[in-house]
Amino acid sequence: MTTPAVSSRDLPHPLRDEVRLEGVLHALADPMRLRIVRELATASGELSCSHFELPVTKSTTTHHFRVLRESGVIRQVYRGTAKMNGLRRDDLEALFPGLLDALLEAATRQAARLAD
Amino acid sequence: MTTPAVSSRDLPHPLRDEVRLEGVLHALADPMRLRIVRELATASGELSCSHFELPVTKSTTTHHFRVLRESGVIRQVYRGTAKMNGLRRDDLEALFPGLLDALLEAATRQAARLAD
DSSP states (O other): OOOOOOOOOOOOOOOOGGGGGGHHHHHHHSHHHHHHHHHHSSSSSSSGGGGOOOOOOOHHHHHHHHHHHTTTSEEEEEEEEEEEEEEEHHHHHSSTTTHHHHHHHHHHHHHHHOOO | OOOOOTTTTOOOOOOOGGHHHHHHHHHHHHHHHHHHHHHHSSSSSOEGGGGGOOOHHHHHHHHHHHHHHHSSEEEEEEHHHHHHHHEHHHHHHHSSSSSHHHHHHHHHHHHHHHHO
């Protein structure tokens, strides 16, 4: 009897019930990660990591995506050689109704205010 | 000519325009600080630091209040010998309409869910 093969490329994600508000807020308490989330929120589908041109090193970018994934904010899957990213809107909305939109709205307002 | 006396007990607070979303989220990304904010939100007025019975040392409690003050989430003032704390609702609402309520609602939901 064999156990089902688990690809080494499967990335660990918290289940919906394991997502914690403190973790979500920590994940979003960083300008780069907030920027990633704002961009994912306006995308119609998944975006690859390489889509994002952040003013940080590749390894720092990878770190930011991992924090977002491990907190339950985004889902990351491999499609061929590309790591694709999408917001876990349904999970976040089920756990914390209205919160993601309030956070995105706050981020948008702040970006507009600081750009003046 | 003399400069106005500034009491050494005056505590530094960010001005409204200096408050940053990332700082607010960092301040709330901690279970103890989230608990303090939830309690301040249900209070009718200011609460003294000693009102809070947190399962941490006094110096850790002081640290948590300082993080909340320096991020712009709370205002701390001395009244006699007591350090009193109040949420900066007006400032937060002006900067990020609806965000504080969404965060408090999310925290309440999570507390109820984890207590089940």
